Amino acid sequence: MQGSKSPVFPAFSKEGHRGSRGLMPENTIPAMEKAIDCGVTTLEMDVVISKDRKVVVSHDPYFNADITITPEGKQLTKSEASARVLYGMDYDSIRRYDVGSKLHPGFPQQQKMPVHKPLLSSLIRAAESYAKENGAGPMWYNIETKTSAGGDGVRHPAPEEFVDLLVALLKEEGILSRTVIQSFDIRTLQVLNRKYPSIKTSLLINANDSRSLKKQIDELGFLPFVYSPHFKLVTTSLVRDCHEKGIKVVPWTVNTKADIEAMKVLQVDGIISDYPNLF
Secondary structure (H helix, E strand, O other), X not given: OOOOOOOOOOOOEEEEOOOOOOOOOOOOHHHHHHHHHOOXXXXXXXXXXXXXXXXXXXXXXXXXXXXXXXXXXXXXXXXXXXXXXXXXXXXXXXXXXXXXXXXXXXXXXOOOOOOOOOEHHHHHHHHHHHHHHOOOOOXXXXXXXXXXXXXXOOOEOOHHHHHXXXXXXXXXXXXXXXXXXXXXXXHHHHHHHHHOOOOEEEEEEOOOOOOXXXXXXXXXXXXXXXXXXXXXXXXXXXXXXXXXXXXXXXXXXXXXXXXXXXXXXXXXXXXXXXXXXXX
C-alpha cells in the first residue's frame, strides 16, 4: 500500500520546459524522457483540449508552422497552421501531424524525429514508466492550461470545463498530488481554488507585466503555491516578498548557465529551462 503522506515538492524544482525544448521536439514523450535523463525533478508542459474532449499536450491551441508537417508531408504557412485549431479537430486527426521532423529555427540543437502531439494520459504513463525503469524519483508535473478570455468556445472550452477535464484525467492517472497547474489566465486558477482547493497552483507572469506583486495577488484572489515570473523580473526583494507570504518562486525560461546561477543566488525555489542539461 502506498504511503499516506503527500509527496513533498522538490527542495529545488529543476523543470524541463516543454520537456526539453532545446534538445528534443517540444511537448513530446521523447522530450520528457530526455528531461528525465538530464535529472529534472519536474516535467513542465502545456495542454489543450481537442474537439472530442481529449487532453492533448501542446503549447499552441493550433498547429505551429515552425514545427509542423501535415499527414501529406507538406509544410504549412503560418496562416494555414493557425487555422488548424486543435479544439476543432478530433485527436485521431491531430495525431497524424508530424511535429518533430522539421528543424525549429530557434533551437538548432534539437534532435529531429517523426513524432506527434501526445495525449496527456499517454505522456504521463510513458514518463512514469521511464522514470521508474531508469531509477529516477517520482516525477512532479507542472502543467499549463492554455486558455484566454478571447479563446472561450473557439480555441478551447470555458475555464471550468477545461479544468474539470484536466483534473479528472490527473486523478485517473494517479499523479494529482505531484502536479502543479499553472496559467497566465487567472480564471483557470480561480476555478481550481474554488472547486479543487487541494491542488497546487502557479501564477505565470509575463515579462511586460508592470503590476506590483500585491496587485497581481489581489486580482487572483488567493495565494498561489508558486509564483512563476519571467526570469528577468526576479529580484531579491521579489523573492523575499513571495517567501514572506509562503509562496515559492519558479522563474521561466532560464536558458544559460550564467542566468541559472544568477537565479540560484537570488534564492529562487526552482527554474524552468529549455536546456535541462544545464542544471
